[in-house]
Amino acid sequence: MPDLRVLASFVAVVQEGSVSGGARRVGITQPAMSRQMRALEDELGVTLLVRGAGALRTTRDGARFYDRVSDLLAQAEHVIGRTKQEAEQQRTSLHVIAPSATIDSAIVPFLVADGEGLPVLDCEAADPFRVFDVARARGADLGVSTRAPAPGWVHRRLADGVVRAHMPASHPLARRGGVEVDELLAEPLVLLTPNSAARRVLDEAVHARGAAYREHTVVRHPSIARVLVRTGQGVAVLTDDPFPGCVAVPVVADREPVTFPLIAGWDPANPNAELVEQVVTRFARHMRRATRRRLQRVARTLEGEG
Structure with missing residues (x-):
């Protein structure tokens, strides 16, 4: 079955009125275009083009084939364009590994307060001691835990949580x-x-x-x-x-x-590393604001009790 590039070449030849014109449009040489058209006719078992003196024209079979191929190429272009558009509109998803407490008490409040425009953070719970091992094994984009990852991964201290x-x-x-x-x-x-x-x-x-x-x-x-x-x-x-x-x-x-550290870590070789770093920057800003407010409330209350 001819591929779409060969069919597009045939349409170009017919529309340009010559093999050389069609070749220029699709960016190949004239001999290569001539070979493509001969091979297409051999595969179909019909003559599509009348060659010789005067302008190139289609045979009756060639004219019918041209109409059908033009419709097919238009449909293919529509399908490809629609698929690209849907892919552009689809939000990116980042796979995040974190302890369940971190997901519920840190990541979820962050998304509620400051999640607009962020990719989907698809979270999976893991033991705090194994977060980064699981992240490596699963090919996750980001790990968040109370311990730093092994050497080789980028890590950033997000904030200090309060016990x-x-x-x-x-x-x-x-x-x-x-x-x-x-x-x-x-x-x-x-x-x-x-x-x-x-x-x-x-x-x-x-x-x-x-x-x-x-x-x-x-x-x-x-x-x-x-x-x-x-x-x-x-x-x-x-x-x-x-x-x-x-x-x-x-x-x-x-x-x-009494506080504990919250640390984000990711593989710098991850294709999403740049996006992960942007998310971590926003997450860190949110966490530091929230922690600062919480510690200030604690200090004021303790001072009042003192």
Whole structure:
């Protein structure tokens, strides 16, 4: 079956009235165009062009073929143009790997507040310790975690998040501007496994005091911890937002908020690296504003309580 380029060459020859004119239009030599037309006639088994003295013209079969091919090329041009237009209108999607808490409490609020004009951030949850390993394995565009990626990837510190103690709104500590680590240790605690950012920095703060956990429950998923809080089974130390009916009070050590880093990392060889960097720049700006406001609120409340 002749390809579209050969058919377009035939149309050019007919419209230009000569093989040489058709060759000039499509950008090939006259001998090459002559060979194309002979090969086309041989493949179809009909004579399409009357050659000889005078202007080149089509045979009766050639005229019918010209009409059909012209329609076919017009349809092909329409299909190609429509496909290109749809591709240009389709929003780019970036595959993002992040812990579930980061997706819910950082990426989603960022998209709500500042997501206009951004590509779709198609997020997939992963363990904080394995975010960048998973991102490499899946060929993801971006990883966001509380730890830096291995050498070879670009990374940027987005902001510092605040660790918070989740408790029912009726809890005696619920109206406080901050809960000291020592006060937490007196509560029945719900903790995540040590691979979570909240648990890791809390462990460091507890160790710095030479203290130890007393009554506590360890769970793997933040939502299970929030359920236990909601049902009155303890105070959870998390980076997430609270369930309805509960509050999240910043954890403080010596009246300073306990924080954790949030880091974005990506492969500089990724075809979307430039776009990823633009998204990360906006994300970092949003996160720093949000963190600054949160820390200012904590400082004002602690000052008022002092």
